[in-house]
Amino acid sequence: MLLRKGRKMAQRMVLGFGVTEGRMGRFLVAAMALGFAALIAAGIAAAWSTARNEAHTRDVNHTYEVELAIDRTRIAIEQSETTRRGFLLTGDPIYLDTYRSTMADLPTLIARIATLTRDNPLQQGNLAKLRALTDDLARQRERTIAAAQRGDRAAALALFVSETSAPRMRAVRTLAGAMAGEEQRLLAIRNAEQRASVRVFYTTLAIAGLLLVLVAAVTLATVLRYTRDLATSRDRVRDFADTLEAQVAERTADLTRANDEIQRFAYIVSHDLRSPLVNVMGFTAELEGAAATLCALIDRAEAHAPEIVTEDARLAAREDLPEAIGFIRSSTQKMDRLINAILKLSREGRRVIAPEPLDLTAMIDGITASLTQQLAQRGATVTVERPLPTIVSDRLATEQIFSNLIENAVKYLDPARVGQIVVRGKRDRARVTFEIEDNGRGIAPNDHSRVFDLFRRSGNQDQPGEGIGLAHVRTLAYRLGGVIDVASELGQGATFRLTLPVALTDATIVATSGKAP
Structure with missing residues (x-):
């Protein structure tokens, strides 16, 4: 009633400069549309x-690749000439082998240039000249190598003195320089085009920014005038807000009492769980360092004495140990995230449900x-009766419950x-019931409610845990407007039933945030 009366008062008001509330709304919509248009233009x-x-x-990058290919080809040609001359002068076969190897790679290097410059006719023409020169x-x-191999060093040297390879080499260098220069010319053109595109972008951005500033200024001025004219109405509405403020104060007191339990819970988590978790994370880091050292040792052993390295040792050092460390790290990280979430909940009150x-x-x-690993170790399977009903709820809380x-x-x-776990769900009007059924050791009937209490556990305590999981599940379920219970007999497995609303609404959130169950 209070809010409806305030709205009617505001709607009856007419602005001092003669613009009604409807016209003001249309003006603001038009201004916002213009601003969004400017933003879209800037985005485009x-x-x-x-x-x-x-x-x-x-x-x-393409230019650099072409230049690199040209340099490699030129170096190969010059290197082959150097090794050829070394063979002619010394007769040492190692120079001839190097020459043959270099010349064998030359066609591949030239083919690389051809591939990179296939869309450039000028470079293709230069490449044809380069092939002719290298051939x-x-x-x-x-001819000189053949003479040297026949033992006719005098003829080989005579051919070497009379040949025109030096002019040819100069021609190769000149041609390679021309090809590199062509790439630099293309790069300069592309840089100029890039600078032009940047100028266009900044010009468009400046125009869009100026338009946004103008729209913001006009809109702000209009809204300020509008709010000044509504000041009297707001003052009157404030007089009716006293009862609402009292309700808020009462609700805040309820929330404070509900948060006390969360504060105590977070305190225990931060002190009793974080210390061993930090130790585990620290030792995991040390294990990673030790694993790296062990892998290095295995590598050296395989290089120098492979017979002492067994297949089990190799697999343990390179696969089993890193995999185990990875599982440890992922588990500690998950626990750390959970603790951080609880501590954040403690500091900020209750997390906003989304x-x-x-x-x-x-x-x-x-x-x-x-x-997967835990299931494989226990030889168990998880069966999901598909499809499960879809709901509208908070993702993090729901995932924590099912996890x-x-x-x-x-x-x-x-x-x-053999372990068998079945997950099923069924919708009943505005509620959905999920069941997680297992054929495990079960829970005694007198412990059905106890297992949901904080730090309370039932049965044989042969599994690690602090007894906070199901308590946290019950709290989360209640926050989501749901309930959870269990049906079980000792030695016959257990079935946990979780009931949630199909769609979590604001009313449900408010109703469940006031006090703990």
């Missing part, structure tokens, strides 16, 4: 500029995948039989 300009930058980067060089060199559509089938598949329940089912399986 940014996308275009980004595409141009990417194209320019590709072109620059001519190769034939001339083979309902969103959830695909429970995909979520359960992800949780099951994260438990805790499925992990508990895996942890407390009976080793005397």
